[in-house]
Amino acid sequence: MNTAIVLEALLTLPRGLILTLALTIASLAAGFAVSIPLAFLRASSNPWASAPVLAYTYAFRGTPLLVQLFLIYYGIGQLSLVRQSFLWSVMREPFWCAFIAFTLNSTAHTTEVLRGGIQAVPRGQVEAAKALGLSGFHTARLIVFPLTIRIALPAYVNEVIGMLKASSLASTITLLEITGLSRQLVSETFAPYEVFIVAGALYLLLTVLITQAFQILETHWTRASTSTADATSMSKRAPKPSLAPRELDAELHHRTAPSQTQQ
Amino acid sequence: MYGFLDQFILGLKNTLFVFFLSCALGTILGLLIAILRNSRRKPISASMQAYTGVIRGVPELLIILLMYFGGTALLSAVVGRYIEINAFAAGVTALTVVFSGYAAEIFRGAINAVAPGQREAAMALGLSRWQVWLLIIIPQMIPIALPAFCNLCISLIKDTSLISVVGLTDVMRVAYIGAGSLRAPLPFYLAASAIYLTLTTLSLLSFRLIESRYSLPLVKG
Numbered sequence: 152m153n154t155a156i157v158l159e160a161l162l163t164l165p166r167g168l169i170l171t172l173a174l175t176i177a178s179l180a181a182g183f184a185v186s187i188p189l190a191f192l193r194a195s196s197n198p199w200a201s202a203p204v205l206a207y208t209y210a211f212r213g214t215p216l217l218v219q220l221f222l223i224y225y226g227i228g229q230l231s232l233v234r235q236s237f238l239w240s241v242m243r244e245p246f247w248c249a250f251i252a253f254t255l256n257s258t259a260h261t262t263e264v265l266r267g268g269i270q271a272v273p274r275g276q277v278e279a280a281k282a283l284g285l286s287g288f289h290t291a292r293l294i295v296f297p298l299t300i301r302i303a304l305p306a307y308v309n310e311v312i313g314m315l316k317a318s319s320l321a322s323t324i325t326l327l328e329i330t331g332l333s334r335q336l337v338s339e340t341f342a343p344y345e346v347f348i349v350a351g352a353l354y355l356l357l358t359v360l361i362t363q364a365f366q367i368l369e370t371h372w373t374r375a376s377t378s379t380a381d382a383t384s385m386s387k388r389a390p391k392p393s394l395a396p397r398e399l400d401a402e403l404h405h406r407t408a409p410s411q412t413q414q
Numbered sequence: 415m416y417g418f419l420d421q422f423i424l425g426l427k428n429t430l431f432v433f434f435l436s437c438a439l440g441t442i443l444g445l446l447i448a449i450l451r452n453s454r455r456k457p458i459s460a461s462m463q464a465y466t467g468v469i470r471g472v473p474e475l476l477i478i479l480l481m482y483f484g485g486t487a488l489l490s491a492v493v494g495r496y497i498e499i500n501a502f503a504a505g506v507t508a509l510t511v512v513f514s515g516y517a518a519e520i521f522r523g524a525i526n527a528v529a530p531g532q533r534e535a536a537m538a539l540g541l542s543r544w545q546v547w548l549l550i551i552i553p554q555m556i557p558i559a560l561p562a563f564c565n566l567c568i569s570l571i572k573d574t575s576l577i578s579v580v581g582l583t584d585v586m587r588v589a590y591i592g593a594g595s596l597r598a599p600l601p602f603y604l605a606a607s608a609i610y611l612t613l614t615t616l617s618l619l620s621f622r623l624i625e626s627r628y629s630l631p632l633v634k635g
Contacts (some may be wrong), residue, residue, distance in 0.1 A: 215573070221590070221599070222599075316474065322475070344487060351480070368576055392633065
């Protein structure tokens with residue numbers, strides 16, 4: 152270990168923090184916004200509504216993000232249709248290509264996370280809302296969605312951390328976020344250990360902070376809602392295999408829940 | 415593009431080889447870590463917990479880069495002369511490490527889900543500590559761990575594409591080279607997408623089959 156290079160890395164790499172966070176937060180926010188209507192379509196019993204969404208989430212969760220990123224950055228940019236239109240001013244920027252690829256990917260994952268939440272909302276709650284004369288839209292907005300968010304929160308944390316880690320792929324299309332800067336620094340200093348370990352520590356710090364923040368949010372919400380029925384009903388469902396690695400922790404979480412350990 | 419068919423087949427072979435090797439090695443390592451994680455000696459279980467925590471908190475790409483560029487530096491320092499690590503060895507090592515970190519957490523959860531009475535009964539029957547693991551706990555944790563393990567394998571298939579960044583000729587790399595040489599990125603990356611989607615679909619279907627065989631006899635709820 153060369154202390155001088157570690158110090159240099161400690162001074163250089165945080166400059167990539169802004170771009171890493173910008174990519175992560177922007178893609179997560181856009182993905183979340185788009186995935187809400189998609190999740191409701193995906194959870195719908197009408198196959199004409201759910202099948203197209205399923206095709207989309209299946210394709211984007213079944214292929215590597217790196218392929219999706221290159222497809223958009225190199226592939227779409229080659230089309231003369233895009234090159235000659237106003238889109239080119241957006242598509243020639245690696246930042247926007249990364250943003251589009253990450254958003255499409257995050258939307259697919261988040262849609263499935265939220266769909267799981269929607270389907271775990273107790274039927275009685277929906278029926279009660281109907282009995283009270285709420286319209287379909289109001290039921291979704293006031294009853295189903297707030298419950299869904301709470302149920303899906305543990306799985307969504309994994310999506311957030313997954314997206315943060317996935318943002319490192321932006322370095323493959325010349326963006327200088329944390330990973331990009333560290334690759335640049337390694338090529339200048341020839342000290343892979345020092346630089347990459349500092350970069351790793353930086354990501355680790357971010358993931359720990361995210362996990363802690365969501366844990367605070369979760370305890371806050373559990374305290375706010377007196378009934379924990381919605382949380383336990385989800386844990387009893389046997390996890391099914393899916394294309395979603397980011398749901399993994401949630402399934403583990405349920406596996407180790409007290410209700411499961413006493414078989 | 416048809417000229418690249420051979421290349422794609424070679425790439426597919428490498429992708430599959432990397433996948434199966436890191437999956438097998440990662441499963442063994444992950445199981446070992448999960449068992450050590452249950453150790454009663456505090457330093458051992460704490461260091462295993464730190465290992466899985468670090469691995470799961472750092473991007474896979476960074477681990478691959480560290481293994482590839484750092485591997486050469488480390489090997490040279492240990493042996494005393496310059497030894498270059500190749501993309502394949504570095505990639506498999508990195509993916510094995512990543513896989514083991516996640517697999518260890520899955521296995522730990524599954525081990526904890528095996529009823530404690532089973533272990534106590536086995537010990538009361540006079541089985542040795544290794545017999546308890548091999549005959550009682552591991553067989554019972556397989557169906558519990560299987561669904562999450564499937565997801566992990568599918569994400570490993572996708573993660574193999576990251577090794578192309580350090581130069582392994584896998585499906586992704588072939589697409590990259592083809593896209594560059596024919597100046598037609600779209601068809602090449604679409605072909606790569608189709609190959610990966612086929613692989614993940616096939617593994618999903620085969621895991622469903624395995625799971626229906628090993629499914630839990632009693633599902634509560």
